[in-house]
Amino acid sequence: MSADKVFHSRSEGIPSEGVKDQYADGKAARAWNKFIGDSHQRTQNYKDFLIGRLRRHGCERVLDTACGTGIDSMMLVEEGFKMVSIDASDKMLKHALKARWEKRKNHKYDEWIIEEANWETLPRDIQSFLPDSQFDAVICLGNSFAHLLDEYGDQRMQKMCLRNFAECLKPGGLLFIDHRNYDAMIEHGATPGHSIYYNCKYPVDIKTSVLVVRGKPELVALDYCIDGANDDDNERSDFRLCYYPHKLDTFTRMLDEAFDYRAKHQIFADFKPIDQVSVPGFYIHVMEKDSM
């Protein structure tokens, strides 16, 4: 579906051609960088959850498939993981590359690989700069996967990308992938909870719009308004990002299918066991690829 026929699905300045990169004008990338802060502002719950599981599973080499400004990758580099970080948006990657340059005197960062690549063409994109590589873990976090909209109405691209993630994993490897609680957003037209990933220091207002086409929720637009009035640049940042509203049960089935129903699949709510949170902000899926 072309959402733009009925709904303006992007911030001003983002062309409709190539709209897949919702950060193409650089404004959302700048604002996102401000929104999430640096890796020290990652929440302790998040760090404990991700790093704890990676360590317990003996993971060393990790692929961050939606590295954006590089925030999660840096957190993992600091913890000694060997990171390969990719993203489809050069405007986002610009921030990651700058961050790596600023850390160039810290040897932990010497082996951090940052490249442009697209989920739709993995693992081929990775082969071009790192032949024959498979990873102990693949992450796609921060509600990133929902950026991929359903162009054909049958989720074929999403299914293909999930398969691509599975292919990037070694046997026994882990995939961490999340989505917001779109079930609640569809039902209430509001975004539940605060961010579980960042301790954002600015007041943030997120307006939620749900686009329903022929009775089916097709798209959720989040209008972020970040109030930086007390900041040096005294800037208020407004930007819109659009997401595919993944329902928990459909997404769960799609993931199982991508791993040929042979992976161990765990689901967490805001990093806690799912029955401990009544209305979570996020669901986090952890897939353990079959070791055969």
Ligand SMILES: C[S@@+](CC[C@H](N)C(=O)[O-])C[C@H]1O[C@@H](n2cnc3c(N)ncnc32)[C@H](O)[C@@H]1O
């Ligand atoms: C919300 S940002 C999250 C970045 C980071 N994980 C974080 O938590 O801050 C989502 C990222 O997914 C990237 N992305 C969206 N579609 C993509 C695709 N098809 N292939 C690769 N990256 C994609 C965007 O460019 C963006 O940088």
